[in-house]
Amino acid sequence: MPQELELLEKQEVNLWKSGAQIYAPVEYNNYKTSISRIRESLIKEKSRFAWFQDYEDIQSELRNILQTGYSLNINISNKKKKTNETISNKILFAKNRIETIKGLTGMINEGRLARKDLIRAELLLSEAITRYNNNDYDTAEKKLNDLSEYIKVSEKMILPILNRYADKNHIRKWQKMVDETIAESKKKGIPAIIVNKSERTLVLYKNGVPVWTYNVGLGRNGSLDKQRSGDNSTPEGKYRITQKKSESRYHKALLLNYPNEEDRKNFILAKKNGLIPAKAGIGGLIEIHGGGRNSMTYGCIAMDNSKIDHIFKIVPVGTPVTIVGAVDYNNKFSSAIEGL
The missing domain is CATH 2.40.440.10 (L,D-transpeptidase catalytic domain-like)
Known part of the structure; x- marks a missing residue:
């Protein structure tokens, strides 16, 4: 039996453990299809009379598949690194956004109405961070997407109130009333x-x-x-x-x-x-x-x-x-x- 076969079996297991089916599903599926074909070829070759068995072509194909697996592993590592950075940035953004909105809710009495949704967002953020630390990026991202909806609800409750104080028409009206009263x-x-x-x-x-x-x-x-x-x-x-x-x-x-x-x-x-x-x-x-x-x-x-x-x-x-x-x-x- 070609020694490359043992290397291929180890590579296949390692790729699955690294999440190839998640990060490169198409490439990984093609890789698996190639392995299935080479195994069929091996079975067919083994069925021949020992004197007529020739594994040279199979060994060449095994080396090609191994090379594909090496490239796939590099591709997965790059994608995982990129995903890691993306999720990390999303976590940081969500954390900052929650802290900002929480700070705004503390400035107005109406802020109490938004705090329930902020608490839910904080709980989901905690879960997302735990998943992220365990390299479960897919679940972490789902948690982040869910918490963003709670942040939006909180913003919808308080920003229209606060925006009044940035409205120039309101400011001019208020200034006029103050000036008249002081006068x-x-x-x-x-x-x-x-x-x-x-x-x-x-x-x-x-x-x-x-x-x-x-x-x-x-x-x-x-x-x-x-x-x-x-x-x-x-x-x-x-x-x-x-x-x-x-x-x-x-x-x-x-x-x-x-x-x-x-x-x-x-x-x-x-x-x-x-x-x-x-x-x-x-x-x-x-x-x-x-x-x-x-x-x-x-x-x-x-x-x-x-x-x-x-x-x-x-x-x-x-x-x-x-x-x-x-x-x-x-x-x-x-x-x-x-x-x-």
Whole structure:
């Protein structure tokens, strides 16, 4: 028997172990077909009378098949290396994407809605890394493809919210409202309040000059503009304090005149365009109140009790209160989503 046959049998086993059927299925199938043919030739030759057996042609063919196997092995090694690099890059991209989206979810109250899908994506990423480390690239890639769908769902939940803060039309509108409020404070010599959602701050002005800045909490969906009752969003616009409540469920409270005329117009238009349910109400009872700046409200602006105590003594009924998403283009949210 030709000695090349033993080498071929070892080569065939090694190629199968290296995943030839996965990384080079066509070439490997041709290789297997050639082996089947040479084995048939060997059987046929062995059946001849010993004096007439001639293995020279078979040996030559065996050497050709062995050479094909060597080339196939190199091809598989190159493909595995390339696949390794591809999967490694995909893992790194997925990891960075998850961390980026997770960071964004921590910036807004609405981020809680996306975290369930991010947790699922993280679990799949962990499984993909384990498969990758075990050289199971096919399964690893499937896990990565699956987790990408969860990332997309998370992005779909939060990016439209954050994109508001990169919208130049929104920024110009907010800047105009802030400028008008500060100008009124300066002209009339009165206090005024500016609430900046992106920074979660309340700035108290006197005579058009900022004198105190406080951290605040917003509605559960406070990064959005309020449209209707029960949406848990914090309204955006120019308001005034209509009542000072020295005793409130949340320590002290300053009641705002939400909804104002502009809010009512927007509410009617949104309902007409089918953007809110036909039976929805416009809502009300929007306040600046105590209870803690870290709490999520139903749409109000929350502060530490000691801070609302301070403001309560300074601002009279009628004080202008302007609530905006941001005061400039380079705000925290627009910077965070840059490059996404």
